[in-house]
Amino acid sequence: MKNKTTRLLLNATYLLLLISIIRLVTGATDLTSVGTASAALLLSIPIILAGLGGLFSERAGVVNIGLEGMMILGAWAGGFIGSKHGPWLGLVAAIIFGAVGALLHAIATISFGVDHVVSGVAINIIAAGLVRYLSTILYQGGSWPGPSQSPDVKGISLNGLPVLSGGHFFGWQSPDILTPIAEKHWFLISDLIGIIRGITGDLSYVTLIAFLFIPMSFFVLWKTAFGLRLRSAGEAPVAAESLGVNVYAMKYAGVLISGGLAGLGGGFLAIVAANHYQENQVAGRGYIGLAALLFGNYRPGGILAGAALFGFADALQLRDSASIHALILLIAAILAYLVYRDMKRGKMLSASISAVMAAGSVWFYFAVKELPGQLVTMTPYIATLLVMSLASQRLRMPAADGMPYRRGGLR
Amino acid sequence: MSKLVSKKFSLTNVALAIAAPLAAAIFSILISSLAVLASHKSPLLAYKTMWEFGTQAGSLMEAVNSATPYYIAAIAIAVTFRAGLFNIGVEGQLRLGALFSCYIGAMFVLPPVLHVLVIFLLAMTVGGLWAAIAAYLKVKRGVNEVISTIMLNSLAGGLSAYLLSKHFAVIEEGSNNLQTKQLPASAQFPDLMPLLRRIGIGDQPGGGVYGMFFVAVALGILFWFVVNRTRFGFELRASGQNPIAARFSGVNSKKMTFIALVISGAIAGLSGLPTVLGETHSYNLGFRAGIGFSAIAVALLGRNSAGGMAFSALLFGFLEVSSRSLELIDIAPETYVIMQGSILLSSVIAYEVVRRFKLTLQSKELAKVELA
Numbered sequence: 001m002k003n004k005t006t007r008l009l010l011n012a013t014y015l016l017l018l019i020s021i022i023r024l025v026t027g028a029t030d031l032t033s034v035g036t037a038s039a040a041l042l043l044s045i046p047i048i049l050a051g052l053g054g055l056f057s058e059r060a061g062v063v064n065i066g067l068e069g070m071m072i073l074g075a076w077a078g079g080f081i082g083s084k085h086g087p088w089l090g091l092v093a094a095i096i097f098g099a100v101g102a103l104l105h106a107i108a109t110i111s112f113g114v115d116h117v118v119s120g121v122a123i124n125i126i127a128a129g130l131v132r133y134l135s136t137i138l139y140q141g142g143s144w145p146g147p148s149q150s151p152d153v154k155g156i157s158l159n160g161l162p163v164l165s166g167g168h169f170f171g172w173q174s175p176d177i178l179t180p181i182a183e184k185h186w187f188l189i190s191d192l193i194g195i196i197r198g199i200t201g202d203l204s205y206v207t208l209i210a211f212l213f214i215p216m217s218f219f220v221l222w223k224t225a226f227g228l229r230l231r232s233a234g235e236a237p238v239a240a241e242s243l244g245v246n247v248y249a250m251k252y253a254g255v256l257i258s259g260g261l262a263g264l265g266g267g268f269l270a271i272v273a274a275n276h277y278q279e280n281q282v283a284g285r286g287y288i289g290l291a292a293l294l295f296g297n298y299r300p301g302g303i304l305a306g307a308a309l310f311g312f313a314d315a316l317q318l319r320d321s322a323s324i325h326a327l328i329l330l331i332a333a334i335l336a337y338l339v340y341r342d343m344k345r346g347k348m349l350s351a352s353i354s355a356v357m358a359a360g361s362v363w364f365y366f367a368v369k370e371l372p373g374q375l376v377t378m379t380p381y382i383a384t385l386l387v388m389s390l391a392s393q394r395l396r397m398p399a400a401d402g403m404p405y406r407r408g409g410l411r
Numbered sequence: 412m413s414k415l416v417s418k419k420f421s422l423t424n425v426a427l428a429i430a431a432p433l434a435a436a437i438f439s440i441l442i443s444s445l446a447v448l449a450s451h452k453s454p455l456l457a458y459k460t461m462w463e464f465g466t467q468a469g470s471l472m473e474a475v476n477s478a479t480p481y482y483i484a485a486i487a488i489a490v491t492f493r494a495g496l497f498n499i500g501v502e503g504q505l506r507l508g509a510l511f512s513c514y515i516g517a518m519f520v521l522p523p524v525l526h527v528l529v530i531f532l533l534a535m536t537v538g539g540l541w542a543a544i545a546a547y548l549k550v551k552r553g554v555n556e557v558i559s560t561i562m563l564n565s566l567a568g569g570l571s572a573y574l575l576s577k578h579f580a581v582i583e584e585g586s587n588n589l590q591t592k593q594l595p596a597s598a599q600f601p602d603l604m605p606l607l608r609r610i611g612i613g614d615q616p617g618g619g620v621y622g623m624f625f626v627a628v629a630l631g632i633l634f635w636f637v638v639n640r641t642r643f644g645f646e647l648r649a650s651g652q653n654p655i656a657a658r659f660s661g662v663n664s665k666k667m668t669f670i671a672l673v674i675s676g677a678i679a680g681l682s683g684l685p686t687v688l689g690e691t692h693s694y695n696l697g698f699r700a701g702i703g704f705s706a707i708a709v710a711l712l713g714r715n716s717a718g719g720m721a722f723s724a725l726l727f728g729f730l731e732v733s734s735r736s737l738e739l740i741d742i743a744p745e746t747y748v749i750m751q752g753s754i755l756l757s758s759v760i761a762y763e764v765v766r767r768f769k770l771t772l773q774s775k776e777l778a779k780v781e782l783a
């Protein structure tokens with residue numbers, strides 16, 4: 001275990017070192033600026049929530065492609081209730097709406113045994129259609145500004161670490177020590193400090209709560225009797241049933257928690273990341289959450305790592321296209337590492353494919369001075385694909401994940 | 412096993428066959444009525460208005476036009492379903508297929524039929540290549556195809572917007588719409604009006620029925636034949652239903668996975684063409700979005716069979732067109748989305764319940780036989 005932690009820290013250091021070098025070489029200071037880090041955190045929260053949602057569902061043995069739909073329901077409810085009754089009630093409504101979507105998924109897959117992917121996709125289609133219908137009605141009724149946009153939601157207040165990141169407590173505004181250091185652009189030090197300042201300052205309280213869900217999920221799933229039973233329903237349902245575990249109930253619980261978390265993720269998008277609901281706000285984040293779950297090998301810590309990666313890519317594309325340009329060099333570096341690894345393992349074909357791609361990236365970096373906006377928006381999706389293609393082979397999913405289960409063994 | 416009950420033609424079997432669609436229909440009508448009631452209108456009036464508008468000759472033609480791309484795209488999805496895979500990436504594959512085939516197809520003039528065939532080939536190649544990325548990642552890197560195809564959809568959206576605006580578009584006088592160069596007459600697919608006039612259906616204000624309708628029908632027949640009557644179709648289904656058993660009987664399931672995804676992408680590439688070749692004659696910013704997603708619903712509702720998907724594609728087209736009339740009686744036309752959604756979910760559940768019920772009946776029957 002200790003070995004693993006050391007390796008993880010080492011890898012993180014290497015990555016930071018690489019990014020620092022690229023920042024120095026390209027002059028794309030936004031790569032590690034306070035603003036980027038804070039935006040990355042903000043953007044990774046919905047993905048963390050979706051990923052944790054997927055974790056509860058898939059650990060209980062139910063594949064949940066419907067996360068996207070549940071996030072859509074949550075985002076809509078967040079905008080609708082949030083604009084009427086304030087942000088906190090909006091978030092509660094988001095959780096409830098997400099859970100309602102999940103209930104549908106649970107009934108279809110657990111009680112009726114419908115194929116999990118089929119039901120999930122059906123829920124995504126239905127959720128998108130339902131919120132469009134409801135929004136149109138509200139717009140025609142005159143209570144919404146547009147058929148695809150809710151009225152504004154009041155913001156949730158922000159805070160940060162005391163002394164270091166300018167937090168305020170009981171009316172005392174503490175100093176902000178880290179920001180000046182981050183702006184010095186010292187090699188490595190400013191990069192690290194910038195990231196720390198970004199993720200510890202000006203946080204919304206929801207961000208903190210969402211972040212706490214990561215250790216909480218670990219605790220619930222791995223340290224409680226409930227968690228053990230839930231996971232047993234996903235690993236060996238027949239054996240679990242024979243030991244007196246109510247497998248149906250565990251699966252229902254897993255899927256409902258999943259929907260609540262995904263709904264909260266959607267609500268976060270509408271209320272904290274933006275200040276109103278908008279059509280297509282979720283934009284595939286449910287699926288990216290699922291990708292983060294797979295990348296993280298069905299573990300909370302892994303989900304965090306995956307979500308941070310996607311959040312970083314997303315933040316860069318929103319803030320500054322020059323950084324994305326610099327990111328191409330990072331991709332080239334990673335590909336070069338792949339060439340080295342594959343050659344060492346004697347896989348000449350995939351090594352040469354990676355080599356061609358690396359050469360292509362370097363060429364692209366020098367050929368194109370500034371990336372057009374339409375291509376920049378593709379960054380998070382490319383990152384997802386790249387990361388998935390690196391991580392997928394060492395996955396171990398719950399043994400009975402995705403299999404319909406009938407008490408008594410009748411299919 | 413399933414032969415046991417289905418061999419006998421009994422009242423139970425007939426009832427079971429009708430039960431699922433009937434239950435789904437009743438349930439979805441119930442939900443849709445609630446949606447209409449929620450806006451304080453009479454559901455009966457709504458259905459009557461829809462039926463009267465939807466069954467006019469012009470509306471029916473539009474419904475068929477709407478159904479044609481759905482059907483082709485649904486076949487693309489069904490190919491992967493039959494192989495135990497799921498290609499959600501049809502949306503991206505058809506978009507890129509349409510974009511590239513319009514752009515390249517407008518560069519030259521060929522004899523009429525040949526030109527259209529070349530465009531078909533271009534669209535299929537591009538769609539197939541785009542799907543091949545997902546296929547490669549699945550087979551070589553073990554990436555779940557559902558996630559990779561969804562990511563590829565988003566990439567296709569960005570890529571096509573970039574290519575159209577920066578490289579492929581031509582400026583037409585008096586138009587702000589970004590579009591590729593108009594296809595020459597030899598690349599335009601004639602509509603079916605000459606045929607329809609002969610059987611006594613006159614011109615309608617909405618325009619004729621796309622000629623690609625025939626292509627869709629032919630594809631449907633081909634799909635049925637290949638999947639159910641050829642060795643390839645058998646191997647496809649085998650690797651989908653039981654990969655381990657398939658491997659032991661000599662089917663290379665990795666190869667089948669790759670082939671199924673690429674074929675699916677190629678067919679998906681075709682599904683963007685009916686509107687382009689029959690109406691707009693160029694790819695433009697207004698290219699219809701969402702065909703690939705509606706087609707998933709069509710494939711699920713049609714249970715991946717050629718006939719079933721034809722029915723559900725036409726049903727979706729009919730609902731879409733006829734629901735426009737709801738605006739006349741102050742109901743949001745978007746109600747059709749609720750109708751489609753409730754039909755989809757209730758039919759998926761109803762079929763599963765009936766299947767279960769049949770299995771229970773069978774095992775009871777089997778028990779009787781064994782006891783006797």
